[in-house]
């Protein structure tokens with residue numbers, strides 16, 4: 466944290482919007498969507514139900530949930546020209562870059578693209594939620610020379626996404642683990658990517674532009690990119706007996722350990738609590754405890770040495786790895802979930818919009834400076 470002339474860099478502690486979507490108490494480790502505790506949602510809800518909650522502000526009745534599940538399922542498909550675009554960029558771009566480009570291009574295929582009514586934007590939220598999963602799955606298949614798998618709209622999002630990604634029916638355990646991960650990642654107040662989406666929407670730009678900004682912002686290793694960095698670290702360390710040396714020497718070099726620290730939580734991130742338990746359960750049921758054991762040891766050292774807690778990205782890495790999901794899909798999966806929160810915030814921004822335009826503290830050469838003609842420089 467860097468203090469400059471009475472304000473903290475990085476907009477720390479700045480309240481930039483009223484919102485009814487997500488409540489966080491960073492001192493007590495509380496996260497809730499629309500006031501419902503994340504632990505209750507993780508244990509009882511589904512990703513579709515959370516989407517409804519974020520977009521509509523209340524839990525759905527059964528028929529409303531069924532209808533939303535079918536609507537998202539029907540949108541889990543890409544127009545042929547978008548599949549062609551994806552196939553042409555996949556050899557040249559990372560999955561997050563390809564996702565950003567395809568989300569932007571999707572605007573041109575959206576029947577509601579120029580309609581800024583609430584109803585049209587709500588349809589775009591559903592469409593983008595289905596389509597993002599389709600892009601991530603198709604990108605992975607194309608990248609690996611495999612045929613793209615069509616959606617089965619009758620399935621829940623988590624199950625169908627895994628099926629479209631791997632080409633095989635996922636186990637109930639894998640489906641359940643991914644569904645909980647999607648619930649846990651769905652929203653997080655004014656995190657960097659959501660803020661980027663709201664800034665874009667606040668200029669009265671369209672939903673696709675706002676979500677493109679969000680995907681671009683999520684990509685960075687200080688935000689959504691951290692989960693992929695965590696698994697790379699686990700693979701690089703390789704075994705439990707090498708953890709201590711690796712982590713301690715990284716800390717001695719003042720390097721960050723990915724998956725630790727948080728701008729808002731001063732105690733354990735409540736999402737990490739669930740992901741740790743999921744990582745443990747998957748380790749025990751599969752008999753491969755290496756990644757969980759290494760993660761626990763890393764956590765212990767970073768807790769002791771830096772007083773930092775793990776965040777959402779730390780244990781999601783070992784969970785996804787044990788589910789057999791390739792590392793370059795981890796950050797895209799974050800987007801597959803967070804698009805629900807991004808779109809909820811964009812809808813909220815449009816409802817009582819004002820341009821978001823902060824000021825900068827000027828610390829450049831003192832005013833006025835002379836203008837020196839080019840021949841005298």
Ligand SMILES: CC(C)(COP(=O)(O)OP(=O)(O)OC[C@H]1O[C@@H](n2cnc3c(N)ncnc32)[C@H](O)[C@@H]1OP(=O)(O)O)[C@@H](O)C(=O)NCCC(=O)NCCS
Pocket residue numbers: 466467475686687688689691720721722723724725726727728771773776777778
């Ligand atoms: C999340 C994060 C970006 C928050 O950043 P922030 O609020 O700006 O905090 P800072 O980067 O200023 O860190 C404050 C101090 O803690 C240290 N720190 C923060 N995260 C750390 C980490 N993961 N490993 C080691 N040290 C860390 C910083 O080096 C700094 O120490 P200093 O004051 O001695 O210089 C930051 O903790 C981080 O980079 N974590 C790793 C990336 C990550 O996991 N991102 C996913 C977030 S959900």
